[in-house]
Amino acid sequence: MRGKHYALxxxxxxxxxxxxxxxxxxxxxxxxxIALNHASELRxxxxxxxxxxxxxxxxxxxxxxxxxxxxxxxxxxxxNGMWLLDMKIIAENMPPPVGMIEASGVVYIATVDTLFxxxxxxxxxxxxxxxxxxxxxxxxxxxxxxxxxLRAGAEVFASADSLSWKRxxxxxxxxxxxxxxxPSLQHNLAALLVPEIPLSKLISDIHSGRVFGKYGTLVVxxxxxxxIILGLSGAWVFLRSRHxxxx
Amino acid sequence: xxxxPSWALIPSVLVAAxxxxxxxxxxxxxxxxxxxxxxxxxxxxxxxxxxMQAELAATLGHAPSQLRQRYWVxxxxxxxxxxxxxxxxxxxxxxxxxxxxxxxxxxxxxxxxRGMEIRYPAFLRQYAGAELTxxxxxxxxxxxxxxxxxxxxxxxxxxxxxxxxxxxSRAP
Numbered sequence: 001m002r003g004k005h006y007a008l009x010x011x012x013x014x015x016x017x018x019x020x021x022x023x024x025x026x027x028x029x030x031x032x033x034i035a036l037n038h039a040s041e042l043r044x045x046x047x048x049x050x051x052x053x054x055x056x057x058x059x060x061x062x063x064x065x066x067x068x069x070x071x072x073x074x075x076x077x078x079x080n081g082m083w084l085l086d087m088k089i090i091a092e093n094m095p096p097p098v099g100m101i102e103a104s105g106v107v108y109i110a111t112v113d114t115l116f117x118x119x120x121x122x123x124x125x126x127x128x129x130x131x132x133x134x135x136x137x138x139x140x141x142x143x144x145x146x147x148x149x150l151r152a153g154a155e156v157f158a159s160a161d162s163l164s165w166k167r168x169x170x171x172x173x174x175x176x177x178x179x180x181x182x183p184s185l186q187h188n189l190a191a192l193l194v195p196e197i198p199l200s201k202l203i204s205d206i207h208s209g210r211v212f213g214k215y216g217t218l219v220v221x222x223x224x225x226x227x228i229i230l231g232l233s234g235a236w237v238f239l240r241s242r243h244x245x246x247x
Numbered sequence: 248x249x250x251x252p253s254w255a256l257i258p259s260v261l262v263a264a265x266x267x268x269x270x271x272x273x274x275x276x277x278x279x280x281x282x283x284x285x286x287x288x289x290x291x292x293x294x295x296x297x298x299m300q301a302e303l304a305a306t307l308g309h310a311p312s313q314l315r316q317r318y319w320v321x322x323x324x325x326x327x328x329x330x331x332x333x334x335x336x337x338x339x340x341x342x343x344x345x346x347x348x349x350x351x352x353x354x355x356x357x358x359x360x361r362g363m364e365i366r367y368p369a370f371l372r373q374y375a376g377a378e379l380t381x382x383x384x385x386x387x388x389x390x391x392x393x394x395x396x397x398x399x400x401x402x403x404x405x406x407x408x409x410x411x412x413x414x415x416s417r418a419p
Contacts (some may be wrong), residue, residue: 045335127330131280
């Protein structure tokens with residue numbers, strides 16, 4: 001009888017100890033699980049995390065920018081799918097730009113099949129798709145007499161408002177060309193162009209333990225087993241205590 | 248494009264139809280405009296004023312991504328090509344609006360890894376005839392698709408956006 005009581009006390013003690021140890025992890029799993037189930041309501045979708053050490057932890061290497069475009073006072077750099085206008089991230093998941101100009105206070109950035117218009121304070125005016133452009137692929141963007149000029153193949157098209165386009169002669173167009181990055185900017189650009197990690201992926205990886213590599217999932221598996229053991233031991237302690245009181 | 252022959256569309260269709268990794272182009276946006284409104288559609292621009300931006304922010308749950316919206320007009324119909332993020336990536340969809348009602352909805356480009364079932368006609372037909380209520384909702388229930396909830400939600404938001412923008416484009 002004494003032995004049984006001793007076993008019960010021992011189990012209760014270790015149940016409590018493991019419970020206290022595990023609660024931090026269970027809270028983490030519970031909170032991350034709830035967050036994933038309500039990703040839409042919590043507006044996790046589309047959010048990205050830009051943290052250098054986290055990117056390194058994921059094994060993502062920073063692809064240093066290879067050049068910049070200048071237009072007026074503006075500087076455009078790109079790398080890791082991001083565009084930096086005047087050292088501010090303005091777009092993600094983007095292809096490399098083919099050039100940038102400024103016309104009548106509007107900053108135009110061209111890719112091979114899209115033209116982006118930004119205000120001088122970096123607000124997107126419009127993403128002009130291929131369907132609204134005179135021709136693609138665009139190989140260069142330039143400026144002449146405050147008009148936007150696009151080169152596609154051997155042809156050049158001009159527009160004063162980026163709405164209507166006309167064929168134009170290619171002479172005297174100031175084409176945007178990539179320039180080498182000044183050494184003073186290189187470090188700052190590399191720091192700003194850290195690869196992004198989707199927030200929902202990060203939470204999902206924390207939940208599954210994948211964020212800690214292959215051993216992380218094993219730890220989460222072990223925590224799952226611990227939860228089972230705690231559940232069973234808790235039930236046993238409860239039932240034994242009730243049985244004792246009844247006796 | 249305005250003063251160019253229709254063959255000038257060909258290269259852009261080819262480029263748009265090129266599928267990059269994870270991107271499924273079901274219908275090139277220019278082909279959608281051509282199919283929906285014919286070859287005489289006129290492109291227009293709608294500048295989003297501050298009150299319109301506020302209204303769209305309430306409709307979409309986030310601020311509109313750009314300050315002006317391009318659309319196409321043919322007679323009483325307007326066509327809108329809109330983008331909205333489903334889970335991680337933007338979904339490009341086309342809507343034709345006539346008489347304050349959606350006449351046609353199409354998924355043009357899908358970039359998410361799951362949820363592409365929203366492209367099926369059986370799902371998209373639900374939008375036909377949908378109108379915008381006073382509280383910025385659709386006047387008909389759109390049945391969801393299991394496993395594609397976020398993409399369905401994005402489509403519903405875009406449908407509401409298209410109806411609102413159409414209304415604003417006709418405002419005096």
